[in-house]
Amino acid sequence: MPDAYHLLLFVLAGWLLNVTPGPDVLYIVTNSLRGGWKSGVVAGLGITAGCFVHIFAAALGMGALLADSETAFTVLKWIGAAYLLWIGGKILLARAAPATTDLQAAALSRPLPSSKEIFLGGFWTNVLNPKVVLFFLAFLPQFISPETTGKTSVFLALGVLFNVNSIPVNAGWAIAAAWMARRPVVQRGMHWLDKLAGSMFIVFGVRLALVDRPGA
Incomplete structure (x- = not known):
């Protein structure tokens, strides 16, 4: 495992990456706005479960397959898009x-x-975003010394740590979005927020469809 200094850098880098808005954050926020913070937390846990799939896939060589195989990458990319x-x-x-200022009544x-x-x-x-497994394949080895023995075990340990550290960040997004949903101005604009969220998912889908395999 990395020493304490590099482990701290790893944790901080992970938090910064998890704060960055993307499809996962949008999914958490959308569910929190519509169903409260508990829905957002559940959405975040689903995303965390998906990340575990990518971590184990990368450790078992699936990440290398996606990085090397244009066909495998393209198939997963189009399914995800x-x-x-x-x-x-x-x-x-x-x-x-x-139209109502009572969000609970609107939800019902x-x-x-x-x-x-x-x-x-x-x-x-x-899970259906191939860029995630490639991210772990590129990010985690930076914190593994070339002299380290049992690199696969260390890779898995860092992946699990990254994932566990993402839980409070995702919960923070959920709680913040749920708090915003209680503001009258947000309640009045929920219809337009839904439209914005739907449009953003489409944008992310199009961007994923157009992305090229790294090194292609």
Whole structure:
């Protein structure tokens, strides 16, 4: 394992990366705005579960396969892009809740997804993004000394640490979004926030579809 100094740098770098907005953060915020902080936390846990898949895949060599195989990367990329586009379209086409300043009443007027659906949505949003496994493949080895024995075990340990450290950051996004949802100005603009979120998911989907395999 890295020494205390480099381990601290690793933790800080992980937090900064998790704070950066992207499809995962958008998914957490969207669910918190619509269903409260608990929905956002569940969304974050689903994303964390997806990250574990990428960590173990990278450790077992799947990351190297995606980095080397244009076909494998492209197939997963298009599946992930289609999934993000589907989420965005679903949000955009959803019927607007009746105009009201009572967010709970608005939520009751439009069925919200179950915790299981939210969790699985976060899971697949993360798992179907090939850039995540390539990120771990590029990021984690920077904190593993060439002289380290048992590099795979250290890689897994750092991946687990990165993932565990992301939980409070994701929870922070969920709580902040839920707090914002209680503001009257936000409640009045929920319909437009839904449209914005749906549009952003579509943008992320298009960006993922256009991304090239690193080194291609």
